[in-house]
Amino acid sequence: MPTTEARPRLFHSTVLLLGLMLLGACQGDHPQSSIDPRTDFAEAIHSLYIQVTVWTLAILVVVWGVLAYVVIRFRENPNRPAPKQTHGHLGLEIAWTVVPALIVVAISIPTIRTVFETQRELEGDPLIVEIIGHRYWWEVRYPESGVTTANEIHLPAGRPITLQMNSADVVHSFWVPQLGGKRDVNPLRRVGPEGEVRGYTYLYFTVREPGVFLGQCAEFCGEGHSLMRMRVVAESESDFNAWLADWQEPSATATAPPPPQDTTIQTPAEDPLVTLGRQTLFTSTCVACHAIQGAPAVGVLGPNLTRIGGRMTIGAGLLENTPENLFRWIKDPLSIKPGVQMPGAQEGGGGFPPTNLTDDQIRAIAAYLSSLR
Numbered sequence: 336m337p338t339t340e341a342r343p344r345l346f347h348s349t350v351l352l353l354g355l356m357l358l359g360a361c362q363g364d365h366p367q368s369s370i371d372p373r374t375d376f377a378e379a380i381h382s383l384y385i386q387v388t389v390w391t392l393a394i395l396v397v398v399w400g401v402l403a404y405v406v407i408r409f410r411e412n413p414n415r416p417a418p419k420q421t422h423g424h425l426g427l428e429i430a431w432t433v434v435p436a437l438i439v440v441a442i443s444i445p446t447i448r449t450v451f452e453t454q455r456e457l458e459g460d461p462l463i464v465e466i467i468g469h470r471y472w473w474e475v476r477y478p479e480s481g482v483t484t485a486n487e488i489h490l491p492a493g494r495p496i497t498l499q500m501n502s503a504d505v506v507h508s509f510w511v512p513q514l515g516g517k518r519d520v521n522p523l524r525r526v527g528p529e530g531e532v533r534g535y536t537y538l539y540f541t542v543r544e545p546g547v548f549l550g551q552c553a554e555f556c557g558e559g560h561s562l563m564r565m566r567v568v569a570e571s572e573s574d575f576n577a578w579l580a581d582w583q584e585p586s587a588t589a590t591a592p593p594p595p596q597d598t599t600i601q602t603p604a605e606d607p608l609v610t611l612g613r614q615t616l617f618t619s620t621c622v623a624c625h626a627i628q629g630a631p632a633v634g635v636l637g638p639n640l641t642r643i644g645g646r647m648t649i650g651a652g653l654l655e656n657t658p659e660n661l662f663r664w665i666k667d668p669l670s671i672k673p674g675v676q677m678p679g680a681q682e683g684g685g686g687f688p689p690t691n692l693t694d695d696q697i698r699a700i701a702a703y704l705s706s707l708r
């Protein structure tokens with residue numbers, strides 16, 4: 336029990352501590368800040384947010400101002416008669432019904448306008464990118480160029496984008512805060528009267544400047560939900576086109592190099608670890624779930640591993656993409672992500688038995704995957 340003397344000190348230190356905590360929130364990097372808009376869509380939402388905040392702050396100031404006035408002006412004073420007592424006031428009652436109603440109208444007009452503005456496809460040759468949510472990763476497809484990848488979404492800055500989204504299993508929610516609001520992705524797919532597929536959800540936006548933007552699933556979808564991340568890599572149009580052109584071609588090491596035609600020319604020999612990794616992967620269950628362009632691996636249950644060596648992260652944004660982390664992931668993905676739909680060396684997963692690979696085999700596979708750039 337603090338003594339009467341200690342109480343002000345306790346109060347002061349609490350205020351100081353809270354103040355410091357508040358200040359602490361101002362510094363540092365906030366890659367998932369929702370008040371740092373980087374697209375037209377996010378800016379529309381942000382400007383609405385600011386408008387509503389200004390309205391509510393104005394209301395706060397008026398209400399607290401009147402309250403403070405009344406509390407001070409009419410505080411108890413033994414030397415003064417009690418103030419006049421009033422019961423009911425028609426004018427005031429009408430005012431405090433009508434004024435909030437008008438404020439609600441004033442807020443709803445820009446809100447409805449923003450809703451309509453952000454729900455339609457942008458003009459000027461939008462790039463269509465398909466996003467498919469899976470437990471616990473994101474599939475990314477570029478239907479115009481036939482490229483399929485995962486978790487890292489390359490986009491051209493300055494060009495309108497249409498994300499056409501759905502889910503392979505349960506409801507997920509696509510959320511990259513700096514690009515805009517959340518959007519649910521649904522497993523529901525219906526065929527409309529003209530044979531068109533319905534049930535997609537869409538996001539329409541133009542990224543203003545190149546940059547890397549982080550996001551994650553925002554709808555609880557199972558054990559691995561909190562580890563279902565993604566990143567958007569916005570690049571200049573020419574960098575994006577170069578990336579896309581690269582990814583349309585198989586990487587040089589996807590399959591074994593052909594034997595040299597002219598044996599007098601010395602071609603540099605391939606790293607034997609890569610050769611072993613390739614052979615091991617092609618003869619393991621990996622190929623039932625993963626595809627590698629140009630290679631005899633065409634599974635679709637897991638992320639497409641074409642040019643996986645060129646990705647920043649693995650495990651849906653969880654681990655930095657290094658041979659060491661690839662080894663850890665392939666050996667025991669369950670220890671890294673609960674509920675993961677992929678088997679490890681010793682434990683089954685995704686409906687598949689353990690792979691029973693040795694550490695040496697896994698190290699070789701990691702070397703092969705890293706070489707796919």
Ligand SMILES: [Cu+2]
Nearest residue numbers: 507552556563
């Ligand atoms: Cu999810």
